[in-house]
Amino acid sequence: MSKKILIAPSILAGDFAAMGKSVAALSIWGADMVHCDVMDGVYVPNITFGMPMIKAIRKHTTLPLDVHLMIVEPEKYIQEFIDAGADRICFHPETCKDPIAQLNGIKAKGVKAGIAINADVLCEPYLDLLKHCDFIMLMSVQAGYGGQSFIPKTLEKIKVVDAFIKENNLDVDIEIDGGINENNVQSVIDAGVSIIVAGSSVYKSLNPPSTIEKLRGSKARQVA
16 A cells, blocks of 8 residues: 655745744645755855744644755754754764764654755665665755755655665655656655655645645555
8 A cells, every 4th residue: 555645735835924824824725844945055055044943934834844854964953953853863974974873863863864866966875875765865956945846856766766765675765856847756755755855835835734645646545
């Protein structure tokens, strides 16, 4: 049976002047998680927010906070993000000296741990890390900015990761981030994705609840 499709709207597309309301709205709209893009201006050419923002929005939602660290040396800050209220943390393994130690450390704190693979990074060198992960985040745009178009070749990367997970009998979710909308979501679900990050398509929608339901795809269903 297919896994339930979860929707994690990215607050990068929300109203930064009213972030509390932007986050609280996600529960009303039927989202499953709140996706938080943390950028340092070093690993990616943009700066967003850090631990104080995570701590602040934690007060406005009971939904899990899905924190994507697009930063160098994430090991310096992971504990602080956990303390701020992160429920799920992923980082880019090439930015970290000892990814396995960090993944195991995150899970030891009761937080879901994952790796993130940028659009221009091959996934094959990092597949063995999945044995230490709860999920993997695949970027379908170049990390750093919202509102980009989906990169079609990401579908092949999803299939490679999905095959590895199945071959090794792993309980690892595949999460996709970048350019996902109602028109292409079914293709990534069919390829093996079970967690959809969507920013602009949700926050700029005239009917966010309807958009979130459509993003679940026609074949999404709960595991028996």
